[in-house]
Amino acid sequence: SQQGEEDPQALSIQEGENATMNCSYKTSINNLQWYRQNSGRGLVHLILIRSNEREKHSGRLRVTLDTSKKSSSLLITASRAADTASYFCATDRGGQGFSFIFGKGTRLLVKP
Amino acid sequence: KAGVTQTPRYLIKTRGQQVTLSCSPISGHRSVSWYQQTPGQGLQFLFEYFSETQRNKGNFPGRFSGRQFSNSRSEMNVSTLELGDSALYLCASSSSTDTQYFGPGTRLTVL
Numbered sequence: 001s002q003q004g005e006e007d008p009q010a011l012s013i014q015e016g017e018n019a020t021m022n023c024s025y026k027t028s029i030n031n032l033q034w035y036r037q038n039s040g041r042g043l044v045h046l047i048l049i050r051s052n053e054r055e056k057h058s059g060r061l062r063v064t065l066d067t068s069k070k071s072s073s074l075l076i077t078a079s080r081a082a083d084t085a086s087y088f089c090a091t092d093r094g095g096q097g098f099s100f101i102f103g104k105g106t107r108l109l110v111k112p
Numbered sequence: 113k114a115g116v117t118q119t120p121r122y123l124i125k126t127r128g129q130q131v132t133l134s135c136s137p138i139s140g141h142r143s144v145s146w147y148q149q150t151p152g153q154g155l156q157f158l159f160e161y162f163s164e165t166q167r168n169k170g171n172f173p174g175r176f177s178g179r180q181f182s183n184s185r186s187e188m189n190v191s192t193l194e195l196g197d198s199a200l201y202l203c204a205s206s207s208s209t210d211t212q213y214f215g216p217g218t219r220l221t222v223l
Contacts, residue, residue: 031210099170102154
């Protein structure tokens with residue numbers, strides 16, 4: 001079963017506006033990562049936040065993590081048409097190696 | 113560095129056939145993971161290989177198998193294909209336990 005669940009499933013905004021996407025998960029995690037996917041292509045890593053961190057920034061991206069609520073949010077500021085894509089959160093429970101669990105993603109449409 | 117490459121990019125097979133997909137990781141990366149992406153189930157973890165050994169495995173039937181070679185290149189095999197196996201198969205490589213770098217995927221269509 002999916003661990004990460006993104007909300008909303010789809011989001012449509014105007015260029016220049018901010019976009020906020022949320023992710024909830026079920027079990028304890030080692031870290032949480034956000035990825036972007038354009039039109040069914042490969043995923044591009046955006047940002048990683050560890051379980052002992054609460055907020056992280058990377059350029060126009062801001063990620064928060066609330067482990068007590070088992071939730072994370074991704075904020076894209078001053079969005080551009082090029083930000084149009086699907087955004088996924090992925091959780092890693094830790095231990096040896098990878099076994100990422102992805103949510104079903106938020107489809108973001110940024111209108112010029 | 114060159115990114116993760118996957119071959120072929122597109123594949124059409126018929127039910128009952130088998131298929132082999134290939135993934136070349138980023139140079140120096142020893143971990144290779146495979147994921148299946150479908151509209152209905154989203155992205156699901158298949159398995160991960162590290163130094164030619166399967167280190168983690170998802171909840172897929174035994175028809176799905178993989179292997180990794182000494183140069184870290186990996187192959188994934190699906191036997192006795194079913195219509196439901198139509199999907200985008202993504203490979204990801206990593207040099208650490210934090211971040212995975214994904215390839216462009218192989219789009220498999222089963223008729």
